[in-house]
Amino acid sequence: MNDATPTQHKMSARDVSVFYGDKQAVKNVSIDIDMDKVTAFIGPSGCGKSTFLRTLNRMNDTIASARVEGQITLDGEDIYSASMDVVQLRARVGMVFQKPNPFPKSIYENVAYGPRIHGLAASKTELDWIVERSLKRAGLWEEVKDRLGDSGTALSGGQQQRLCIARAIAVDPEVILMDEPASALDPIATAKIEELIHELRGRYAIVIVTHNMQQAARVSQRTAFFHLGNLVEYGETDNIFTAPREERTKDYITGRYG
Amino acid sequence: MATGHEHTVKAFDQDIGQLRGLIAQMGGLAEQAIHDAMKALQRGDTTLAKEVRRKDKAIDAIEAEIEKLVVRLIALRAPMADDLREVIAALKIAAVIERIGDYAKNIAKRVPLIHSDGEDRIEAISMLPAMAQLASDMVHDALDAFSARDASGAAAVCERDNALDDFYDSIFRALVTFMVENPRTISQVAHLLFVAKNLERIGDHATNVAEMVYFAATGRYLADAEPGDAVES
Numbered sequence: 001m002n003d004a005t006p007t008q009h010k011m012s013a014r015d016v017s018v019f020y021g022d023k024q025a026v027k028n029v030s031i032d033i034d035m036d037k038v039t040a041f042i043g044p045s046g047c048g049k050s051t052f053l054r055t056l057n058r059m060n061d062t063i064a065s066a067r068v069e070g071q072i073t074l075d076g077e078d079i080y081s082a083s084m085d086v087v088q089l090r091a092r093v094g095m096v097f098q099k100p101n102p103f104p105k106s107i108y109e110n111v112a113y114g115p116r117i118h119g120l121a122a123s124k125t126e127l128d129w130i131v132e133r134s135l136k137r138a139g140l141w142e143e144v145k146d147r148l149g150d151s152g153t154a155l156s157g158g159q160q161q162r163l164c165i166a167r168a169i170a171v172d173p174e175v176i177l178m179d180e181p182a183s184a185l186d187p188i189a190t191a192k193i194e195e196l197i198h199e200l201r202g203r204y205a206i207v208i209v210t211h212n213m214q215q216a217a218r219v220s221q222r223t224a225f226f227h228l229g230n231l232v233e234y235g236e237t238d239n240i241f242t243a244p245r246e247e248r249t250k251d252y253i254t255g256r257y258g
Numbered sequence: 259m260a261t262g263h264e265h266t267v268k269a270f271d272q273d274i275g276q277l278r279g280l281i282a283q284m285g286g287l288a289e290q291a292i293h294d295a296m297k298a299l300q301r302g303d304t305t306l307a308k309e310v311r312r313k314d315k316a317i318d319a320i321e322a323e324i325e326k327l328v329v330r331l332i333a334l335r336a337p338m339a340d341d342l343r344e345v346i347a348a349l350k351i352a353a354v355i356e357r358i359g360d361y362a363k364n365i366a367k368r369v370p371l372i373h374s375d376g377e378d379r380i381e382a383i384s385m386l387p388a389m390a391q392l393a394s395d396m397v398h399d400a401l402d403a404f405s406a407r408d409a410s411g412a413a414a415v416c417e418r419d420n421a422l423d424d425f426y427d428s429i430f431r432a433l434v435t436f437m438v439e440n441p442r443t444i445s446q447v448a449h450l451l452f453v454a455k456n457l458e459r460i461g462d463h464a465t466n467v468a469e470m471v472y473f474a475a476t477g478r479y480l481a482d483a484e485p486g487d488a489v490e491s
Contacts, residue, residue: 214336241338243477253338255270256263 008076010035010175010205011056011093016070018051018060025051027229028070033175038197038206040216040237043226044252049209052226053177056207057093058086074175091118094168098180100160102152102167107144110152110163111135114171130170137203138166139196158189165196169204176200178208182215194219213253217241225249273331274341277324277348278405281355284320285401287313288355289394291362292460296390298366299453300383302373310366317359324352340474344407347474351404354463354470358397361456361463368449385432386453389425393457396422396464400471409475415468416480422461429454 009032018026026048033039033056041049051060058079060066072079079089091114102110111131114120121127131148135141140162144155152163161181168176178197182190197206197219210216216223217237224234225246233246244250265271291310298306328349331337337345372383396415403411433451437444472480 213338217338242342244339250339251263254341255265255267255335255338 009033010075012071012073013052013055014071016052016055016068016072018048018055019067019069020063021065025229026055029226029231031224031231031234033205033207034222035174035205036202037222038201038208038220040220040223041207041209041226042211042213042216042223042252043232045211047226048229049224049226050179053179053207053209056175056177057090057095059095061086091171092173093175093177094171094173096161096164096168096176096178096181098183100157100164100184102155102160102163104151104153106149107135107152107155107163108148111166111170114167118171120171134166134170135163137169137200138162139192139199140166156189158185158192161185161189161193162196165193165200169200173204175205175207178206180209180211183211190215213241225252227252267335270335270337270341273327273335274344277327277331277345280320280324280327281348281351282401282405284317284324284352284355285397287317287320288358288362289398291317291359292365292390292394292397292457295362295365295369296387298369299372300387302369304370304373307366307369311363314359314363317356321352321356324348340407340477343474343477347404347470350470351401351467354467355397355401358460358463361460365453365456368453372446372449383450385429386450386457389422389429389454389457392418392422392425393460393464396461397467400464400467403468404471404474407471407475409472412468412471412475413480413483416465416472419461419465422458426454426458 011033013029013031016026016029017024029048029052041053043049054060055068055072056079060068068080074089074092078084079093103113105113108131111134112121112127115127115130121130132141132145135144140159143159144150144163152160155163161184165176165181182193185193194215197208200206208216208219220237222235223237223240225232225240225244225248227248233240233244233249235245239245240249241253244253250256291313294306294313295310297303298310328345331345335341396418399411400415402408403415430451433447433454437447440447469480472478472483
């Protein structure tokens, strides 16, 4: 049906290892991330999943002792090459953290900041439009449209997290990395984030790290299980949670890990 | 697939253990019902036949208990992977055992009708116990495979269903011949045909159970497995 050219993965990691000083936190991980999929990383604390996630937009660069080996490409381009502009990379590969971290500025400024520094808006009108579109995509617009001048930190935890997602979306990224985006939120706010992930799928490649297995099963199409720095199993989410191939995966998801 | 690893949450293991216990208990009652119904049939023992019909309520009660436990287990433990497959299999197997119990009850119901009068039918009845034993063994072995999570044991049960079907075909022919030769026994021997059909259905249900056990144990469907596939246990 398709033409002969092989499908290009949005991001590909090949034999990626991460060291903190002498300690190897990620061991020879190879994985492909695709555009129309939500990919979940699961595994016990300290398994390397968050560390690996951070290699995908070079967040580990800021940690002096961290060293990354192997190759990671975005649209076929090596993101660790000398010619890669890291600021540009992080606009293309956005990130949302566990704890909502809005800037201590207005709701409007939180979202407008990125597009402004990246020069994405030619006018105030265009910037207004980007802010509105981003807040709408993040499912927050209706709740904040009448108080865009209020401080972002005055919002509830769930709203703050959606504000951070709006902020990530505002610079028109291609990939969004989420590191336990709902673990500090109540079930209702969590459901809103999950619904949002569902709506964002297709527009962005999404990678989510989560400790909540049900959440991984609900939001993702592919799941990767990490253990002691190794990528143990990577496959369709349906298969991972109903009939995993690896004993270690099974023990973990059925609550026998220990 | 039994890993031997226990769940971090001990109560989960207790729930699973209780579920297996209930299935084993229910299966035991169903086997007993087949056995007693056939004994009643051979001896013309209407008291025992009545007893089989009465005891069927106990099987139904355990099915209800299993249903409740499975709903609670899914709600509270959110089972995954092999746990999930086992819990779902248990729920479906309970429904199948209940049906097997109904077939045994149906055999018991026919006992007074077959034994109302006449002596000729004795010869016809003598063909059935061996078939009943085969059907009952299939039920027994399918449930053993469930409690041991034994995929190859489950596959072996399925292979025996053909033998039971052949048994049914030959009994069918024999009973029809018998009726032709002894026309005044027709109404009674016709009931024996239903008994044979019930036993054949019990074998089909045992096969269904075995297929569910195979899926629970391996995550794959038996129909998809190549003949001669090595079955990991």
